Amino acid sequence: MAALGSGCLVLSLAICAYGIVAAIYGVRSKRMEFTDSARRAVYALAGVLTVAFAVLELAFLRNDFAFNTVADTSSRTTPALYRAAAVWSSQEGSLLLWAWLLSLWSSLALFLMRRRLRDVCAYATAVLLGFGGFFVSLMIFYATPFATTSPAPAEGAGLDPLLRFPTMVIHPPMLYSGYTLCTIPFAFAVGALLTRRIDAEWIAATRRFAFAAWLCLGVGILLGARWSYSELGWGGYWGWDAVENASLMPWLTATAFLHSLMIQEKRGMLKVWNASLVLATGSLAIMGTFLVRSGILNSIHAFGGATLGVPFVALIGVMVAGSIYLVVSRRAALRSEHRLDSLLSRESAFLANNLVLVGLCFVIFWGTYFPLISEALNGTAASVGPPWFDRYTVPLALILVLLSGIGPLIAWRRATLASARRNFAVPLGAAAIAVLALLAAGVPGRPLAIALFACAAFVFASIGQEFARGVRVRREIAHEAVPAALLSLVRRNRRRYGGYIVHVGIAVLFVGVAASSSFQHATEVGLSPGSSTRVGAYTVSYVRPTATVTPAADAAHTGSSMSLGAVLDVSKRGHHVATLRPSQGYYDSGEPTQGSVGQLIGGQAVSHISMSEGALRDVWSAIAPNISTPALQRIVDAGNRTLPPQDAPIALGYLARQYLQHPPAAQFHFIVSPLVMWIWIGGAIVFGGGLIAVWPPPSAVVRRVSVRARPRSAGDPVRA
Amino acid sequence: MNPARKRTARLVAALSAALVLATALIYTSFSAASPALSPSQLLHRAQPGRSYQLTGVVVGGSVRRAGGVLYFAVADRRGSSNVPLSYTGTVPDPFHEGREVIVTVRKEGARFVGERDSLITKCPSKYKAAPAGERQNY
Amino acid sequence: MDALVVLLTLLLVAGVLIVISAPLRARAGERPGTREREQSRGEPERAALEAEREAKYREIRDAELDYRTGKLSREDYEAVDAALRREAIAILDSLEHALPPSSDRLEN
Numbered sequence: 001m002a003a004l005g006s007g008c009l010v011l012s013l014a015i016c017a018y019g020i021v022a023a024i025y026g027v028r029s030k031r032m033e034f035t036d037s038a039r040r041a042v043y044a045l046a047g048v049l050t051v052a053f054a055v056l057e058l059a060f061l062r063n064d065f066a067f068n069t070v071a072d073t074s075s076r077t078t079p080a081l082y083r084a085a086a087v088w089s090s091q092e093g094s095l096l097l098w099a100w101l102l103s104l105w106s107s108l109a110l111f112l113m114r115r116r117l118r119d120v121c122a123y124a125t126a127v128l129l130g131f132g133g134f135f136v137s138l139m140i141f142y143a144t145p146f147a148t149t150s151p152a153p154a155e156g157a158g159l160d161p162l163l164r165f166p167t168m169v170i171h172p173p174m175l176y177s178g179y180t181l182c183t184i185p186f187a188f189a190v191g192a193l194l195t196r197r198i199d200a201e202w203i204a205a206t207r208r209f210a211f212a213a214w215l216c217l218g219v220g221i222l223l224g225a226r227w228s229y230s231e232l233g234w235g236g237y238w239g240w241d242a243v244e245n246a247s248l249m250p251w252l253t254a255t256a257f258l259h260s261l262m263i264q265e266k267r268g269m270l271k272v273w274n275a276s277l278v279l280a281t282g283s284l285a286i287m288g289t290f291l292v293r294s295g296i297l298n299s300i301h302a303f304g305g306a307t308l309g310v311p312f313v314a315l316i317g318v319m320v321a322g323s324i325y326l327v328v329s330r331r332a333a334l335r336s337e338h339r340l341d342s343l344l345s346r347e348s349a350f351l352a353n354n355l356v357l358v359g360l361c362f363v364i365f366w367g368t369y370f371p372l373i374s375e376a377l378n379g380t381a382a383s384v385g386p387p388w389f390d391r392y393t394v395p396l397a398l399i400l401v402l403l404s405g406i407g408p409l410i411a412w413r414r415a416t417l418a419s420a421r422r423n424f425a426v427p428l429g430a431a432a433i434a435v436l437a438l439l440a441a442g443v444p445g446r447p448l449a450i451a452l453f454a455c456a457a458f459v460f461a462s463i464g465q466e467f468a469r470g471v472r473v474r475r476e477i478a479h480e481a482v483p484a485a486l487l488s489l490v491r492r493n494r495r496r497y498g499g500y501i502v503h504v505g506i507a508v509l510f511v512g513v514a515a516s517s518s519f520q521h522a523t524e525v526g527l528s529p530g531s532s533t534r535v536g537a538y539t540v541s542y543v544r545p546t547a548t549v550t551p552a553a554d555a556a557h558t559g560s561s562m563s564l565g566a567v568l569d570v571s572k573r574g575h576h577v578a579t580l581r582p583s584q585g586y587y588d589s590g591e592p593t594q595g596s597v598g599q600l601i602g603g604q605a606v607s608h609i610s611m612s613e614g615a616l617r618d619v620w621s622a623i624a625p626n627i628s629t630p631a632l633q634r635i636v637d638a639g640n641r642t643l644p645p646q647d648a649p650i651a652l653g654y655l656a657r658q659y660l661q662h663p664p665a666a667q668f669h670f671i672v673s674p675l676v677m678w679i680w681i682g683g684a685i686v687f688g689g690g691l692i693a694v695w696p697p698p699s700a701v702v703r704r705v706s707v708r709a710r711p712r713s714a715g716d717p718v719r720a
Numbered sequence: 721m722n723p724a725r726k727r728t729a730r731l732v733a734a735l736s737a738a739l740v741l742a743t744a745l746i747y748t749s750f751s752a753a754s755p756a757l758s759p760s761q762l763l764h765r766a767q768p769g770r771s772y773q774l775t776g777v778v779v780g781g782s783v784r785r786a787g788g789v790l791y792f793a794v795a796d797r798r799g800s801s802n803v804p805l806s807y808t809g810t811v812p813d814p815f816h817e818g819r820e821v822i823v824t825v826r827k828e829g830a831r832f833v834g835e836r837d838s839l840i841t842k843c844p845s846k847y848k849a850a851p852a853g854e855r856q857n858y
Numbered sequence: 859m860d861a862l863v864v865l866l867t868l869l870l871v872a873g874v875l876i877v878i879s880a881p882l883r884a885r886a887g888e889r890p891g892t893r894e895r896e897q898s899r900g901e902p903e904r905a906a907l908e909a910e911r912e913a914k915y916r917e918i919r920d921a922e923l924d925y926r927t928g929k930l931s932r933e934d935y936e937a938v939d940a941a942l943r944r945e946a947i948a949i950l951d952s953l954e955h956a957l958p959p960s961s962d963r964l965e966n
Contacts, residue, residue: 204912366745413938419929493919495916
């Protein structure tokens with residue numbers, strides 16, 4: 001079966017080569033049948049890669065350890081869901097996932113565009129097949145998923161326990177969908193620049209794909225943060241790690257693009273800027289994919305010694321150089337039709353938003369690639385830590401939130417100063433009240449956090465005001481009840497009000513971030529059963545220890561041999577708040593030198609954190625039990641001496657009993673973070689609002705404005 | 721001021737602001753950065769009081785916990801230099817003998833002390849290169 | 859197993875070839891496509907103008923909403939509205955002068 005997979009890869013490469021040639025020949029000689037054939041080549045690529053992916057998936061599900069990838073990352077004891085997800089936990093498998101998702105999204109995009117923008121689509125097809133061919137070549141020549149060993153090993157190494165969480169199952173496909181979707185607007189931009197057709201039709205098409213990329217990438221990033229927070233024994237959701245930053249950067253440029261595209265649509269301005277943003281987003285997405293695999297940067301995910309660096313650098317070089325060449329050589333077609341009318345206009349606010357977003361991207365880019373820069377400049381690879389990132393990103397984020405509240409208050413083209421003053425009154429008042437209320441409530445003085453809360457209050461009041469006024473307008477026209485008016489208001493003006501909802505979500509998200517980072521209480525302490533400690537306003541008591549021993553064949557479990565933990569009682573001012581059950585799972589190390597029993601628990605230990613989530617705060621706990629006490633060690637040593645490997649699990653029962661009867665003090669890590677839940681809720685609001693903004697309106701709502709009306713004179717009633 | 725000059729003035733202002741930000745950024749990044757060193761480099765070059773990013777492999781048998789402090793030694797990926805250090809703070813789940821770690825350390829006297837919560841352990845063997853000499857059957 | 863793999867691979871290759879060559883085979887059985895060439899010359903301009911028209915209609919509605927929610931004064935609104943309607947008329951004029959839709963030509 002592996003031969004079928006390899007055959008699919010070779011066939012895919014042939015399809016890509018044919019498609020590129022056919023597309024370019026077709027568009028240059030104006031023979032539509034060839035561009036159609038090239039588009040179908042993309043469909044064929046999707047089909048063939050689906051077969052290849054299915055072959056690999058089946059190998060994992062059937063435990064076919066002849067496949068090297070399966071033997072390296074899966075085992076008979078890995079639960080089925082994680083076996084299926086293990087496909088993309090390795091280099092080779094993740095390359096296949098990337099190529100497959102690229103082919104699927106490209107097929108969809110080209111299918112939707114099959115009757116429009118024909119010339120642009122032809123070049124876009126060639127570019128997308130170029131990417132496909134690149135990734136397929138990587139698989140064929142560097143890291144094939146279909147390498148086999150014969151005879152097949154009897155058992156595999158197993159999936160890393162750290163990845164055996166549902167969030168980690170969905171995070172890579174979501175993120176890869178985001179990355180691959182970023183290449184589609186890139187391809188269409190290349191096509192549009194080559195054919196000099198940066199017009200309204202291109203705008204409408206690109207916006208859809210850019211939004212899809214923005215959505216998937218954003219959800220992928222949020223899921224990654226959620227996984228880090230709720231599963232890892234670290235208790236944080238963002239660490240400014242290189243791979244986190246690598247996924248954030250294209251998302252920032254995509255956000256900027258979605259905004260500035262509106263200015264190009266309305267005023268014919270910023271064409272060079274938009275083209276550059278789209279090309280940058282695609283390039284950053286490829287750079288992000290490259291970072292994880294190349295080992296050029298020290299990070300949690302990236303490793304030294306991988307072989308894929310050189311081809312990726314070549315691809316990125318071609319993309320960047322090509323982009324610059326295209327923009328410069330087509331600058332005549334990218335000339336602005338108008339200039340900015342007035343500084344007090346929504347266009348200005350959008351421009352400012354763009355500058356802040358690109359500024360953020362630059363800061364993150366600099367900090368992420370700094371080790372390479374410093375190495376080039378003075379020989380040592382030095383890296384900057386989270387405090388440096390925070391110092392620059394926090395103020396920029398503050399300005400961004402503030403802008404998202406200012407934008408709704410001013411009109412397009414040119415706002416009237418008097419009305420602007422009127423409109424700002426309530427939101428400014430809300431911000432002032434928020435600051436006073438926080439200070440009066442005795443919130444400790446953290447100026448940046450309080451500034452952010454003030455900006456968020458500004459945003460809520462500003463957008464609330466917009467909704468209120470819009471509902472009033474709607475009721476004047478259609479005399480509907482308030483809820484119906486609200487619904488029809490949003491339905492008829494999806495882009496505007498969907499966008500407002502997104503901004504509310506962003507403000508909520510940042511409120512959660514500010515509160516949970518500035519006002520957190522954390523403690524690391526050793527506790528014995530019966531003792532307790534204070535964390536912030538809460539008292540945490542260690543009630544009793546827990547111990548579970550799992551037979552290796554229990555497929556429903558995450559596969560740990562034994563797990564030791566504690567039952568904790570959390571109370572506030574004497575009232576019981578929550579019961580937490582953190583534990584530490586011990587896994588098989590597979591090293592016989594540790595002894596038959598020692599090997600069962602000598603592998604990686606994975607912390608299973610326990611937390612109580614609430615609207616106002618999260619109480620998070622992790623435990624690191626002490627398994628090297630003399631009493632426990634005696635049991636392990638005795639087991640090593642007397643028990644053969646197949647009977648070794650008996651000793652685990654003794655270990656567990658010993659731990660329960662005479663529990664040693666364990667190390668605990670407690671964190672009380674306010675308002676963390678609002679980060680996830682804010683994220684959900686952002687993406688929900690985004691969906692509302694791009695949802696196509698029902699055709700009945702698209703009203704034809706009668707344009708040939710006579711010129712208006714003062715005193716004419718405004719027609720609805 | 722006529723519109724054209726207004727526009728130029730705005731452009732100059734925006735560019736100047738960007739330049740100031742970029743300069744601040746670049747300047748502080750060089751002073752705030754800690755150089756990444758391997759254990760052998762650290763032993764040769766470390767100066768007391770400065771912080772460094774130590775990257776290497778956790779030496780087998782060197783891991784010990786006493787009180788709230790974790791003691792372990794970091795060795796070069798390929799080589800014999802060995803840096804023992806003490807560390808307080810969060811220990812990531814993948815931390816284990818033989819794993820690659822990054823930890824920010826300072827030299828205090830003759831010993832190395834890890835900065836609080838700065839220990840990062842790399843996700844094990846996700847994207848490892850094929851061992852040299854192993855043939856791939858297709 | 860091997861025979862099955864070979865068979866599947868051949869089926870796959872055959873399927874790919876059929877899918878990819880369909881447009882080429884369809885075109886081979888018809889007369890040279892001058893019609894397509896003329897169509898495709900006029901299509902891009904029409905489509906672009908139609909997209910511009912939709913965008914301009916949206917702008918007019920947005921401006922009205924801006925006025926009614928109190929962001930524009932009456933005078934400013936009327937100025938902006940008049941400008942937008944002028945631009946929309948220009949687009950409609952261009953649309954009328956552009957090549958007529960392809961459905962007309964089929965009848966010739």
